Structures are given as C-alpha cells and as structure tokens.
Amino acid sequence: MYLSELILDFVEHLEVERGRASVTASNYNHYLERLIEFAGDIEVEKITSEVLRKYRLWLNRYQNDNGEHLSLITQSYHLIALRGFLTYLVKRDIPSLSPEKVELPKVNRKQVTFLTHDEVMRLIDAVPDDGSPQNLRDHAIIELLFSSGLRVSELVNLNRDHINTTRREFTVRGKGQKDRPIFISARAARVIDEYVSQRTDSLPALFLNYSRNNSTDSSGNFRRLSARSIQRLIEKYTRLAGITKHVTPHTMRHSYATDLLMNGADIRSVQSMLGHSDISTTQVYTHVTDQHLKDVYEKFHSED
Numbered sequence: 190m191y192l193s194e195l196i197l198d199f200v201e202h203l204e205v206e207r208g209r210a211s212v213t214a215s216n217y218n219h220y221l222e223r224l225i226e227f228a229g230d231i232e233v234e235k236i237t238s239e240v241l242r243k244y245r246l247w248l249n250r251y252q253n254d255n256g257e258h259l260s261l262i263t264q265s266y267h268l269i270a271l272r273g274f275l276t277y278l279v280k281r282d283i284p285s286l287s288p289e290k291v292e293l294p295k296v297n298r299k300q301v302t303f304l305t306h307d308e309v310m311r312l313i314d315a316v317p318d319d320g321s322p323q324n325l326r327d328h329a330i331i332e333l334l335f336s337s338g339l340r341v342s343e344l345v346n347l348n349r350d351h352i353n354t355t356r357r358e359f360t361v362r363g364k365g366q367k368d369r370p371i372f373i374s375a376r377a378a379r380v381i382d383e384y385v386s387q388r389t390d391s392l393p394a395l396f397l398n399y400s401r402n403n404s405t406d407s408s409g410n411f412r413r414l415s416a417r418s419i420q421r422l423i424e425k426y427t428r429l430a431g432i433t434k435h436v437t438p439h440t441m442r443h444s445y446a447t448d449l450l451m452n453g454a455d456i457r458s459v460q461s462m463l464g465h466s467d468i469s470t471t472q473v474y475t476h477v478t479d480q481h482l483k484d485v486y487e488k489f490h491s492e493d
Contacts, residue, residue, distance in 0.1 A: 190283060191230050192228070195233055195274075196218065198277075199273075199274050200215075207365075208366040209366070210366070217273065220271070221271065223251075227247045233278060234284045234285055241271075241290060244271075248264045249264065264294060265294055268292075273288075301447070302434055303440060303446075304432070304441070308432055308434075309331075309441075309444060311431070313328065320387075322384070322387060322399060323399045325380070326397070326414075327422055327426070328384070329380045331423075333373065334441035334445075337372070337377070338445035338446060339361065340439070341419055341438035343363055345396065345416050345419065348393040348394060349394070349395050351395070352373075354373075354379075357372060357374070358373070363464040364464065369464045381395075396413070396419075397412070398412045423436055423441070446459055446463055446471070446474050449462070450474055456471055456472065456475065459471055459474070
C-alpha cells in the first residue's frame with residue numbers, strides 16, 4: 190500500500206475517529222506530504238531506518254522559496270506526524286518501520302514570558318473606567334484571561350450561556366476535543382456580569398466586536414470578537430500600562446499558571462487546569478518558579 194493512500198486514511202482517522210480539529214488534521218497532512226516530496230509515493234513497507242535517516246537530513250537542509258530553513262521545532266513537528274502515522278499503521282497491522290525508531294530532536298524551549306500580579310493590575314488599570322460597552326468588554330477579557338488560564342481560541346468561542354458567574358465555574362472543550370473545568374475569580378465574575386448586563390442584543394457570543402468597519406454582518410448583527418482582535422487589544426493596553434515585555438493573550442495564560450505555582454499549587458493540578466495532556470508541557474513553568482523559590486530561600490534561610 191502506498192504512502193498517499195494511507196496518509197489520506199490516517200488524516201481522516203484523526204478527524205473522524207480521534208476527534209482532532211480539522212486544522213490539526215490538515216497540519217498532519219502537510220507534514221506527511223513532505224515525506225512524499227522527499228521519498229516519492231513509495232510503499233509504506235519501504236520506509237526503513239535508512240530512509241528515516243536520510244529524511245531527517247533532508248529536513249535539516251530543506252529551504253523554502255525564500256531560502257529559509259526549517260526551525261528545529263518545525264522539524265520535530267514533521268517527525269511527530271510521521272511517528273503518529275507509523276503508530277496508525279501498527280494498529281492496522283500494516284508492515285512498516287516501527288514508530289519507536291523515530292526519535293525527536295531535543296528542542297530548547299523558549300523562556301516563558303509572564304506578568305507579575307502587579308503588572309496584571311497595571312494592565313487592568315489601563316482600561317478606561319467610563320462604563321462604555323467596549324471598555325467594559327476589554328476589562329472583562331483581561332480579567333477572564335488572567336483568572337481562568339483560557340487559550341484565546343477557547344475565549345473567543347465562549348457564548349453567554351457557557352459561563353456561570355454565580356458558581357464561578359464552567360466547562361470548555363480544548364485541544365484534542367477534551368473537556369476541562371474552568372474556575373474564575375469573584376472579581377472576574379463581577380466584571381463579566383457588569384459587561385453583559387448593559388448589552389441590549391440577544392446575540393449568543395460572550396464578547397462582541399464593536400468596530401464600525403467590521404462589526405456587522407449582512408443581517409446587521411454584531412460579530413463575535415476574533416482572536417486577532419484580542420491580540421491587538423492586549424497589545425494596546427500593554428503600551429498604555431507602560432509594560433515593556435512582549436505581551437500576548439497567551440502571556441496571560443503563562444501568568445495564570447506561574448501565579449498558581451508561586452502561590453503553592455502543585456504541578457499536577459496546574460496541568461489539569463491548563464488542559465495539558467503531558468506533564469512535560471507544564472514543567473516549563475518550573476524554570477520560572479525555581480528562581481522564585483531561590484529568592485525565598487535567600488530571604489528566609491540563607492546565612493552570611
């Protein structure tokens with residue numbers, strides 16, 4: 190059986206049987222098509238350790254039309270896709286290379302950028318307190334991001350009936366179609382209620398786009414705020430707050446996780462609250478908190 194046929198089967202399997210998002214399936218398809226670009230549409234039983242070795246070398250030397258090389262992490266994504274594909278072949282009893290033969294390169298993770306609690310308060314204080322719908326919305330978004338650890342993709346998909354500000358908890362469906370509980374602070378709940386209470390529309394989206402240029406569709410309804418709009422919103426208030434760090438909506442998620450760990454939360458609980466399937470993803474935050482622990486030691490236990 191040939192690569193092209195089985196890659197199509199695998200991608201459909203990811204989307205239909207594994208419940209992966211269509212964009213994830215599309216990414217896997219893109220990475221695996223690179224294998225065909227390298228080796229041709231060969232029979233999968235001809236994928237050997239030697240083919241894998243040469244493919245890794247080819248990825249390392251690959252250049253796009255602009256002469257740019259693939260980063261080490263992008264090369265890893267190609268190999269992760271290949272390993273998943275080979276695992277799928279094993280489950281279907283189709284002879285090919287063992288997925289265990291695909292070792293991933295060690296990738297140095299970038300230092301996590303996060304805001305201190307004081308910086309988050311400065312970000313919130315940068316939002317004008319004039320009671321306007323847009324500024325109430327912006328205040329609610331910043332409070333919710335820091336309070337909940339939501340991904341921006343999860344936040345923009347929230348509807349009004351998804352969130353329970355009385356119980357201050359609700360459920361979201363994150364990566365891999367996995368549900369997880371979200372908890373929010375009393376302050377975040379209060380600000381969200383204040384924003385929602387002044388709305389006169391009956392639209393389901395929790396956060397609306399009030400831009401004059403693109404706020405309405407053909408029926409005259411306000412549109413759901415996009416992830417890019419939230420990115421611009423965070424950038425705007427970062428500048429107004431005089432914060433020099435590069436801050437994104439995901440920085441708020443980093444800040445949420447770091448704040449939990451610095452205040453004594455165990456890493457397994459933080460893993461669950463972030464929705465990480467692998468504890469190693471959460472452990473990136475320990476590099477931040479290790480320095481915090483050292484500072485505590487120096488302050489309370491060091492000897493001259």
